[in-house]
Amino acid sequence: MRTTLNVTSSPGKRDNVAYVFLLPWLIGFVTLTLGPVLASFYFSLTNYDLLSAPRFIGVANFTNIFSDPYFWTSLKVTLTYVAISVPLRLIVALLVAALVNKPIRGMSIYRALIYLPSLLGGSVGTAIGWQALFSQNGPIDQALGLVGIRGPIWLGNPNTALLVIILMTVWQFGSEMVVFMAGMKQIPVHLYEASVIDGAGLWTRFTKITLPILTPIIFFNLVMGTINSFMVFTQVYVITDGGPLNATLVYVLYLYEQGFQYFHMGYAAALAVLLFILIAIFTGVFFLTSRWWVKYDLY
Amino acid sequence: MTKPAASQQQANITFAFWTTPIRTKLTEQAVALFEKKYPNIHVTLEYEPWSNYWTKLATEAASGTLPDVMQMDASYLEQYVTNGSLLNLSDQHVIDLSQLSPQVVNMGKVNGSLYAIPVAVNTFCEILNPKIFKEAGIAVDPNKSYSWQQWFNIMVDVHKKLPSVYGTTDDVYQGAVLAYWARSHGQSLFTADGKSIGISKQVLASWFSYWLNLQEQGGCLPAQQTVSISPSAPPGYPLIKGEVAATYASIGQDGEIQTLLGSPIERMMFPGWASPSKPNILHPAMYWTIWSKTKYPQAAEELVNFLENNPQVAEIFKNDRGVIANQANRNLDAKKFGGLVAQQDEFMDKVEKVSSTVPLDPPQAGEIEGNLLETIGQEVIFKKLTPEQAAEQFIQQADQILKQGQ
Secondary structure, three states: OOOOOOOOOOHHHHHHHHHHHHHHHHHHHHHHHHHHHHHHHHHOOEEOOOOOOOEEOOOHHHHHHHOOHHHHHHHHHHHHHHHHHHHHHHHHHHHHHHHHOOOOOOHHHHHHHHHHHHHHOOOHHHHHHHHHHOOOOOHHHHHHHHOOOOOOOOOOOHHHHHHHHHHHHHHOOHHHHHHHHHHHHOOOHHHHHHHHHOOOOHHHHHHHHHHHHHHHHHHHHHHHHHHHHHOOOHHHHHHOOOOOOOOOOOHHHHHHHHHHHOOOHHHHHHHHHHHHHHHHHHHHHHHHHHHHHOOOOOO | OOOHHHHHOOEEEEEEEEOOHHHHHHHHHHHHHHHHHOOOEEEEEEEEOHHHHHHHHHHHHHOOOOOOEEEEOHHHHHHHHHOOOEOOOOOOOOOOOOOOOHHHHHOOEEOOEEOOEEEEEEOEEEEEOHHHHHHHOOOOOOOOOOOHHHHHHHHHHHHHHOOOOEEEOOOOOOHHHHHHHHHHOOOOOEOOOOOOEOOOHHHHHHHHHHHHHHHHOOOEOOHHHHHOOOOOOOOOHHHHOOOEEEEEEEHHHHHHHHHHHOOOOEEEOOOOOOOOOOOOEOEEEEEEEEEOOOOOHHHHHHHHHHHHHOHHHHHHHOOOOOEEOOHHHHHHHHHHHOHHHHHHHHHHHHHHHOOEOOOOOOOOHHHHHHHHHHHHHHHHHOOOOOHHHHHHHHHHHHHHHHHHOO
16 A cells, blocks of 8 residues: 555656647647648649639749749848848847946846847837938938938948848847846856956956857857848838848748739748748758857856 | 619628728718618628738638628739629619719720729829929929920929929839830830730830939939838828929829928829820729629629719718719719819819720739839839840840739
């Protein structure tokens, strides 16, 4: 006879309970995410304009994509955007995290203010405000004028339009910064104290202690940031609508035009499939190369 | 004849339209009047802004749940007829068409059968800011038919006299004006069967040259300013800000432009309007259509008839949806309200006198006149393409788009 009360049920029954709790999320995932993704794979092999039934055409969409100059343009624009905005945002987030990670009075207010833009995120209102900032003779131009610089027509010049979008993304570094700060708080203070005794300066402490220990977090922000960057849409749609001269025609915007303005749904689905593959490749490469620079369990 | 028994049954119909906040209020008022007159018919409204409306409608078509009465646009009419979504109205007796001119009724016919009732007619025009012309000391007569060259000179003159102002907005990628240019030269942007581009390379190249030269001499906004006009800005924004003396707009936008500008505007038809080729066309602003599989065709037709012909509805809507197609109501409104409504009606009457009728645009017109023309037009004004190269590329790519859609 058992002397202890067996409150927990058998392992099998425990698993069932877990699944019951998972069920709501699971149902949502399957019906609202997995299902549509699979449907998208199917539609990419069809000619579908929403008004008539989808017509199977095999890989014709994909062959058309590769000879579509706008596809290559949007790919180039998106890769440029990712290549510049992701590292820039990470660097700014890291540096500012290091700066505000000090127990100075009022620091929490600064942190909240810095975090605020990322909360506003890709909202339409923020985008409209950003556009007004960079409009001709708008606040930015006026501020530049104060120091005697004649600002370009930010949103009319194909060379500067993408920069405006990149700046908006970088401006929202708050969320990465908060994650970095959480990571920094975990670094044992004795490591810094020991290094100071050994004569390490500020820069050495940062590069030899902070950075290596933070590499898992940098890796996390890098992967998440890259995936999100590939999917940029709202700001571009509101501020430039792909212009001028397609200088800001990001991939998802082109996909949206094809699917929802011209009703080439099959073609848009094929574009989505390619984007999925592209992001998967980038993520895969990040994970594979991580073993060379991401260090866990350093202390 | 209306069957009394059928029209007494309870009917629940849905009515969908693209809208602005103002139009929603006006439509609700009109539908409330309708439900008072027909207590057995209940109408549920479905409305979206333009950009979402067509996606929603297409989704409803795909799932077989289209609304009973739909506001329809000329650029989508043929598609919806072809896929069998619209009720053939050729033999119906409920909707009274006697107050529409035959020309106008024909705009709702596809392949000879009536599928759509034109609600209102629209046109585009040059909106002028008389203050700027006065300041520049240039006399402009909005009723005169200037030639394209004369107008070119006037626009350049504005910039010469007022260096901080440009003559006009750059209309190089306004599809409607390009089509007008084609007709001015006796051609047409699309062939009659809608299967290929009808404008010749020379005429198209001359179009691009015109705007390129105009830009060079300051007659229109420089390229970077043109492309930096926000997609969400109100119509005629450069005119409102005082950057140009004239701008392209559709007749329904003139009221808003005048209000935002804060001073009276003039309306003028585009250059060469009096030429024998009659480049102005009657453009249907929108139609009422009925779903082919509606459970309540009688009720749906009653609603369309009410919206189209009831004078109280005309008083509520005024010209919000365009200049009213129903002639009797148009005259009633002009007399009763005067002001903006009368001005728009008067301008429309002028345009109708010199208009020709043309076949509907092919369904890919939106993509060609919007996306393709914008891309190539921008490359011209940024000097990445010569007018000749641009014309060649445009015709080639547009023909491809038209071919793919068949």
